Amino acid sequence: MPETKALPLGFEDLEISTQIIIRDALARGIEVAMVDRKENFLRLKQGNHFEFVKEASKTRLDSLMTYLVMENKIASKLVLDEKEIRVPIGRNYSALEEAMADYEFFLDKKKVIKPVTTNFGLGIGISDPGDKIEKFESFVKIALGLSNSIIIEEFIEGPEYRFLVLGDEVIAVCNRVPANVVGDGKSSIRQLIQKKNDDPRRGEGHKTALEKIQMSEVEAAILKDQGLNFESIPTSGKQIFLRKNSNISTGGDSLDVTDLVHPEFKSIALSAAKAAGAVICGIDIISSQIESKPDPKTYAILEINFNPVLYIHEFPYSGKPRFVGDKILDLLGFD
Numbered sequence: 001m002p003e004t005k006a007l008p009l010g011f012e013d014l015e016i017s018t019q020i021i022i023r024d025a026l027a028r029g030i031e032v033a034m035v036d037r038k039e040n041f042l043r044l045k046q047g048n049h050f051e052f053v054k055e056a057s058k059t060r061l062d063s064l065m066t067y068l069v070m071e072n073k074i075a076s077k078l079v080l081d082e083k084e085i086r087v088p089i090g091r092n093y094s095a096l097e098e099a100m101a102d103y104e105f106f107l108d109k110k111k112v113i114k115p116v117t118t119n120f121g122l123g124i125g126i127s128d129p130g131d132k133i134e135k136f137e138s139f140v141k142i143a144l145g146l147s148n149s150i151i152i153e154e155f156i157e158g159p160e161y162r163f164l165v166l167g168d169e170v171i172a173v174c175n176r177v178p179a180n181v182v183g184d185g186k187s188s189i190r191q192l193i194q195k196k197n198d199d200p201r202r203g204e205g206h207k208t209a210l211e212k213i214q215m216s217e218v219e220a221a222i223l224k225d226q227g228l229n230f231e232s233i234p235t236s237g238k239q240i241f242l243r244k245n246s247n248i249s250t251g252g253d254s255l256d257v258t259d260l261v262h263p264e265f266k267s268i269a270l271s272a273a274k275a276a277g278a279v280i281c282g283i284d285i286i287s288s289q290i291e292s293k294p295d296p297k298t299y300a301i302l303e304i305n306f307n308p309v310l311y312i313h314e315f316p317y318s319g320k321p322r323f324v325g326d327k328i329l330d331l332l333g334f335d
Contacts, residue, residue, distance in 0.1 A: 004321060005314075015040045015206045017056035017310040024325035030334055044334070051332045056310050061279040061331060069276050070306035073116045073151050076276060083275045085268065086300045090153025092116065099140045099152060103133055110155040113139040115147030122146055126155060126244045156300050158288035160246045161257065163269035164308055164324060165281050167331050170266040172313035172322035173258045175290075179213045179243040179251030183234025189223065190215065190230040193242070201315065206249065209315030213242060213251035254312040256319025261290050268294060272301050279331065282308030 007019045008026060018040040022032050031045040041054045053059055058067075069075045080087050090111075093099040099113075107130065114124040123146040125139030143150040164172045181192035193213045196202070201209040213219070215230060219242040223229055226240070234240050246252050269283040287299035313322040 005323065012207065013037070015055060015309075015311075016208060016315070017206070018042065020310050020314060020325040021053060021056045021328065024323075024329055025334075028329065028334060030329070044329075044332070046334050049333065051334070053328075053332075055307055056325075057280050057308055057328065058306075059280065059328070059332060062281075062306070063277070066277045067306045070278060070281060070304045071117050073114070073303065074149065076304045077151075079275045080272055080301055080304075083271060085272055085275060086294075086296050088112070088153040088156055088300045088302070090151050092149055092151045093140075094149045096137075096140060096144060099144075099150065100133075100137060102152070103136055106136075106152060107131075111152055112155050113143050113150060113152050115143045116149040116151060117147045124245050156286050156298075158286045158298065159290070160284060160286045160302065161261070161265075161290060162254075162305075162308070162312065163266065163283040163285060164310075164313055164322075165269055165273040165278065165283060166324065166327045167279060168270065169327075170258075170269050171324050171327055172256070173261050173266070174312055174316055174319070175255040175257050176246035176248060176312070177253040177255060177317075178241050178246045179219070180239055180241045180253070181213070181234075183236055183238040183240065185236035186233065188231050188233050189228065189240060189242075192234075192240075193230075201317075202251075206309070206311075209311055210253070210317060211249055211251050219243065248309070248312050253317035254315075256313065256316040256322065257290065258320070258322060262292055262294065264294050265290060265299075268301070272304060276304050278304065278306070280308070280328065281305055 008023045011019050011022055025032050025044050033043045035041040035043050044051045044053060074092050077087050110129055111127050113127060123143045125142060127136055127139055160176050162174050162176055163170050181189060181196055193215060197212045202212045204212055222242055243250050248254055272283045273281050282305035284302040285299060286302055289298050310324050313324050
């Protein structure tokens, strides 16, 4: 069994990433004061040294403007493009009419439609080549309902990887796999979801290592696109995806691949963080050849994340745990 470190008792109501920071701080003799429990807002004290930490990875190390650049996908794509770092080709829009005017331009392409400011994959739609205008419009409306501006960009095939950048290092890398089940030839998709959700690591609200897979209208629509429903019985070994986004927050799986990725991908992630002026961030890279030397035809940076969760690296669905909380405490100057 891989090495694990127990989380502290009495903090189970907090985000699991915040629990990690508390555990590692207490282990160093750092005093932990709760500023705002519901906001996962802490103040750490060691002698005369004080630091505020919110949601585990929001600290004084990154400026407000750095946060804003990372949060806004137009701004983050701009700074990456200026540094000649590969990003998907796309356009941004602030009105439904503007986006719909480009329907024909994107018609023969697989594309992603997403809000400029979003977290946890909310409002992201993937439109296939030849999709009818009504489906394209529905994705645009959903995205615009969550942000004043949206981006429509090329869809790049391949698994998605989260690179956790802390300071001048890539501390951990995980492959984020969308919510899924694997058929056994006799159980319905509903039963397979229920069985997977029985895993004690799965819960709700970012308080456990993994999130439960939901059976909402979103998952039902994804299944319908595959000619399936919750009562369908997949063949043995058949993997069925219930989400198009790979967020762990919507039931995805995190697979640690830190030791497998080509070193140049880690260099690219560090360059992306520096382009945004970020000290603590998550770089999302999509690539079909993550173990090989990067080829601009097979990879791109999707996002720079300003509040990367820690728990997906310490408690992966599979693979080696990476203990990252201590590195944040090091960056903050604690002994």
